[in-house]
Amino acid sequence: MDAFILQILNGLDKGSAYALIALGLTLIFGTLGVVNFAHGALFMIGAFVAVTMQKVLNLSTELVDPTKKDFLGNPLMVKTPYVENWFGESAGQFIINWSVPLSILAAIPIMLAIGFIMERGLIRHFYKRPHADQILVTFGLAIVLQEIVKAFFGANPIQTPAPDALNGVVNMGAWLNMSLSYPLWRIVYFCFAAIIIFGVFAFLQFTTFGMVVRAGMADRETVGLLGINIDKRFTIMFAIAASVAGLAGVMYAPINPPNYHWGMDFLVLSFVVVVVGGMGSLPGAVLAGFLLGILESFASTTWATTTIPGINQIIIYLVAIIILLTRPRGLMGRKGVMEE
């Protein structure tokens, strides 16, 4: 029973990441009709905002300490981060320790700006082009983005720990008399994802802006006829989608150390999630994200892998095939979207 609940938690946690990426991908597709292969790269850039923040906060003054030696036997350069010099050692260390949550503040404007530049500078020229062209150009962009990150940070994963206060495990089942120790940061991640998802839905549901965008998703031409400048709103929507992916990346960095290849790792998976959910359906994307996350978790249990060897290798794709064959447009897809 404990194991069962733990796997559900694992699934929700994986699902949160899938759902957040798929949400942004669906927003972009639904509003702009653009297939964005660079979306995984945005997630990766988000994570590297956290890495950069950590590096910036660790910028240091160097002092020679003659009592210690480095690996060549020369006197060691001892580094003291500037923040420790400025704010005192304990406050400085506290700030460095909290670099990941802090980088959320940085990530929002950065990702909005990246999204804005991407849409204005590149994506908008591809609205009327075939999906194949969109795929090629965004795939090219994804490669360029990841190679730039690689040039600066290398190919090796970079550890980006969560604040000490949010590390460690909590026993969620204490009051149920069960032992459900679960990493605190993963719980934080799940809550964070839930907040973002609800935020996006609320934004689309309850604001005029959101209503126009939803109308635009349903029928772009009509909204255009009403004299509403839908293009401008779509630019903003793209920027928002980019920052959703970016924030998902920032918060994911402490779970697995980010590397430059993350974008491609998540790209295929997130497309599967979006399509299983149904192209253009936001609730579908979220639902499929969590569903696939949970199924993936259960497929990796010993019980599953001994019943069907290798099931953990193929579960996502197997589920995708079954769902698409039984439900032609995914779980919650609408007719006529992306079928030409």
Add this chain to the structure above:
Amino acid sequence: MLKLDKKDTTLFLVVIAMTLLAPFIMNPFPTDSGLAQFNAGYPDLMQRFAIFGIFAIGFNILFGLTGYLSFGHAAFLGVGSYAAVWMFKLLSFNILPAIFLAVLVAAIFSLAIGFVCLRRSGIYFSILTLAFAQMSFAMAYSVLSNPSFNLTNGETGLQVYADDPQILKGSGPDATHLFGLEMRNTFTLDVGAWAFQFNLGFYICAMFLILAFYISLRIFRSPFGLILRAIKTNQTRLNFTGTNSRPYTLAAFVISGMYAGLAGGLMAAMDPLAGAERMQWTASGEVVLMTILGGAGTLLGPILGAGFIKYFENIFSKINDSVLQSWFSFMPDGLSDFFVSIVHPFVGKGWHLTLGLLFMLVVTFLPGGLVEGGQKIWSRLRNKDKDGGAKSTATTPAE
């Protein structure tokens, strides 16, 4: 004789000439010059040009004509390779049975997968093919290489071992061959400062490429090809015109799957090792990119796209700093360092970056791919002589 009209005959002859003369065309720079780095006229790369050309031509029959974007074609190439290597292991190193089985197995595989996937269209079709291919990859990489049932030899790749049965080998050669003529036979011709390599394996691939191109040309010009193009344009109308589009798309899918199998079989014939990663989604994505980059739906585009990407992969990735320094060594020190540092990020380990940038540039400025770029240049050249040359390209969309 070839049942081609005049224009197509010219095109076909040009392709034949380009293919057969590739050892010269790919080797424009003297061997000892600094620019020899850019020569591509060595057997392995020329074979790859031809093989991936075949792969992309086949993919184009599906994607370029019907518009069905498969993200799983590498799986057919992979099973083709495995089938071929198994023939080497069981029979002998003769490539003919291997290539035959590769095409056959790929056909069966693509018939099964196509039958299921073609129940959906658009991106749903793409994701279904992707899912099948990724499953095949995962199975080949690990599950099907377990010691008790080793079909693929997993990570290492399937290869021929000394203790394999090879029942027809007899005293035949220990390398892939065609009735005794080994694929690795290379004849080098020195002309002045140039060294041109003529490799038997390449010419085998070239013959298949020419054949593949010819078949694709015929398909493009056939009633079948016309209906495939109609499927891309308007499937509703086609169905209300009394045509059942499903068997047409399935036929196109299987044909392109067989092309992929042929490419896979040839890869194994040139180098008898089949690695699982040639089935991965990135490999499927690569052929999509080749086709779009060259010009989807055009006859020459896929070959150009394949050559372009393989060239970058094999030539640009080998340019390292010491090569750069030798290029710029004629400059004063500071200046040469400056140029080296400018070029450095784009070559060697940065070849991906260059490729990504080129994808973006080509698709932004040449929506029809490299072929359109070529047409633009051609028509501009002709317009210098006389006006109105551009019009003719517009009326021949399948060129």
Add this chain to the structure above:
Amino acid sequence: MGILEIKDVNKRFGGLQALSNVNLSVKEGTIHAIIGPNGAGKSTLLNCLIGKLIPDTGTVTFEGQSVLGRKPHEINQMGISRVFQTPEIFTDLTVFENVMIPCLAKRDGAFQLNAFKPVLGETDIIEKAEQMLIDLKMIDKRHEIASSMSRGDKRRLEMAMCLAQDPKLLLLDEPTAGMARADTNNTIELLKEIQEKRGLTMAIIEHDMHVVFSLAERITVLAQGTPIVEDAPENIKGNKKVQEAYLGGAHE
């Protein structure tokens, strides 16, 4: 006995009775119009005819054979061609290629793997397609890409594609919807001409009275899913029931 027989067709969508007891017979060689105000069930009826919907009860037969549950290409192969509200043509192909495809479908059936014969060698198909374009006065446009043509020409092309199949019945779904008056008149002329030349059976679903009265020989008026009158055009004009039905709905 008509070429197309609709008997006792009923169709419900949830609580809505879209069609109730529809009986209709299209006589061979006539132009039969089905009219009615919005929501009268015209589209539902059409969808039943082309196999897109299956009625809850009743039969639809063409030349004595049921069309229900058949796929579009099967229905077409029975001899029914269809003209759409917005012209459905192969926009990326040339006009000539557009007309060749129905000729091929007519000759080769639903599927034929004709992958190695050059199109240009199919002389019978080429001649037929050329003849069709000459008939419809489009031969000078044969090399144009279909998407670049005017709306009227697209309609004319679609008509050519349908006629190229020598259909026994031509279904027209609001063929003049959204057209300017001049284009509408051209279309009417075109249809009249075809009818005179070929004696083709046509069923037109339309709400533009001008079109209906200039073309149809028989008119069936649908209201709330039921045919209320079937008669010759001159009798329909003065019919009280029809006026009520139209006044009750949106007046055209």
Add this chain to the structure above:
Amino acid sequence: MSKLIFNRRGLIKSTAAVGAGLAMPTIFSRNAWAYTNEPKGDTVTLGFNVPQTGPYADEGADELLAQKLAVEHLNGEGDGGCLNTFTSKALKGNGILGKKVAYVTGDTQTKSDAARASAKSMIEKDGAVMINGGSSSGVAVAVQGLCQEAGVIFMAGLTHANDTTGKDRKANGFRHFFNAYMSAAALAPVLEKEMGSDRRAYHLTADYNWGWTQQESIAASTEAMGWETVNNVLTPLASTDFSSYITPVLNSGADVLVLNHYGGNMVNSLSNAIQFDLLNKQVNGKDFKIVVPLYSELMAAGAGDNIKGVLGSMNYNWQLDNEGSKQFVKSFGEKYGKPPSNSAQTCYAQVLLYADACERAGTFNPCGVVEALEGFDFDGLGNGKTSYRKEDHQCFKDVLVVRGAENPTTAYDTLEIVEITPTEQVTYAPDHPLFGGPEATLGTCNSGA
């Protein structure tokens, strides 16, 4: 006139441009070649085939740095490096056999196909006489097979699977790196000392060839000393999040977790295990422990603080205290500002060994080189006393057991050496069942002639 000869091999590199000076191009036929890519000019070309893109790009970059350094030292530039400490004194710092050493580089992309393509291009186009480097066993086996066919020497770089010198061993291939069996043999005594002989181990294993062989080796040697293997779960290579594999460990009754993962898989699985606080748990009255049989510096850097206290094994570590190691660390460190990684040392040593073998054999002919390397004993390249076994071309030397340091002072001493396991303890018979048994054979050396 040209003559068409279907000889066994004709992959040839041009020499001098004889006809270039003439007004009319002269066409002439090639001389017969004694072996593939016989260097005819005043340079000899080595091929460095390392991952430059993909997840192991940094490791490849490190290998490349080491190889460049080796070339410098061979050509008599720089401080001479391990030429000063190498027990064989055949190398003079004037290149190899008097020819200046040049090199070409290629990108394996950590894919066997791409690796073979780039190795082929070095052999066919650039005339490389040996291929060195790489960062995965799949690539190593694939390229080794290619080099055997083409008739050039292959030195394997980072490859840890038993198969490379086991069932897939080839006469033209040599491996300086250690293997899974050696890891297990070196680790087992240390594990027993640190954790006792009554432990229950839970294995997470990367679901491909290398993972399986490593798991097999570790399970065999730990079970031999009394441990019980509770479970072995195969994880897909593409996994990024290992939480669903970690949680069942908690309830399995196991008190040791063995991570048979490498690279990104290892970084993630270890990080996830630490997140679930495994190391602070008590099971069966014992402290829970984690073992990572194969360590590398880059993985340690990627895993950050999570490696503290985690045991594993390595082929080489820069902190190793012998003359060769000190000299190498000094040369490498002064040039590049960081200590070398164990894969860098491997590639460096292999280049020097190859060059030395050529000098001793007096030829670049692969068969001569093979003969010179087989059964060669030496010291002074960083690993201490080392020997290349004749039967399977595996290198035998001390294996290091290391542990993540609790209080590292710099970014480079995050791993500390716990034990230097002597060669004898990790030696096995060449026909050991884990290495293909008695059927495994090197075949005969191929010079391509």
